[in-house]
Amino acid sequence: MHDTADSTIDAWLTGRIPTDWTATAPPSIVIDREEITITISVTEPSLADGASDADRAESVAGRITGFREDTRDQRMAIARDAEHRFGRKVAWAVEVGGRTELFTHIAVPVMTRLRQPERLVLDTLVAANVARSRADALAWCVRLVGQNTDEWLTELRTAMTAVDDVRAKGPDAT
CATH class of the missing domain: 3.30.300 (GMP Synthetase; Chain A, domain 3)
Incomplete structure (x- = not known):
């Protein structure tokens, strides 16, 4: 990459x-x-x-x-x-x-480690036919969080970009 x-x-x-x-x-x-x-x-x-x-x-x-x-x-x-x-x-x-x-x-597959309470959330979504598998349930959860926290995530991404810009101007910049 x-x-x-x-x-x-x-x-x-x-x-x-x-x-x-x-x-x-x-x-x-x-x-x-x-x-x-x-x-x-x-x-x-x-x-x-x-x-x-x-x-x-x-x-x-x-x-x-x-x-x-x-x-x-x-x-x-x-x-x-x-x-x-x-x-x-x-x-x-x-x-x-x-x-x-x-x-x-x-x-893209993403490896994650979940404790039992988080796995139970995924299993509930599978049992309720909201998702076909734990992987689908996790993707569903990520989409839901993304929709409900869009403003906060946008602000966080903007702040991260500003940090990258400042870091690029630092003494070790090539």
């Missing part, structure tokens, strides 16, 4: 992604140790004023499918370049009218 700053990855991708894909908004780029997820915002299709919610949902689904199919070769080429350059997998998503659809992405 390459040790590349997130800002460098972000800058490279921003320059590499075709400008016609980002006419409405810049891409959203989320980076972790294993994966880079790029979300492209696409304009919502315009329908007649009296269009039903079902028709609007279908038009959004069509726009998402169209973007996915029409850009497949270019997205694959960009992903291949980025994966080679940064040593991380690339996933793509598109956002249309408030709906985000993630295309191909990876699921």
Whole structure:
């Protein structure tokens, strides 16, 4: 794995992604140790004023499918370049009218040690058919925490970025 700053990855991708894909908004780029997820915002299709919610949902689904199919070769080429350059997998998503659809992405196994009270929580979720397995139950819990603490996690990530910036300016910076 390459040790590349997130800002460098972000800058490279921003320059590499075709400008016609980002006419409405810049891409959203989320980076972790294993994966880079790029979300492209696409304009919502315009329908007649009296269009039903079902028709609007279908038009959004069509726009998402169209973007996915029409850009497949270019997205694959960009992903291949980025994966080679940064040593991380690339996933793509598109956002249309408030709906985000993630295309191909990876699921990374994470080892954790849980004491009995935590395991009982997971087992309860499995027994209640909320999750198929302990792994699914744990992923469900992480998603729930992420949704309910989004503001706090954003503040924490911002603070961590500031610490990284200060550390990079330190006496041992190369």
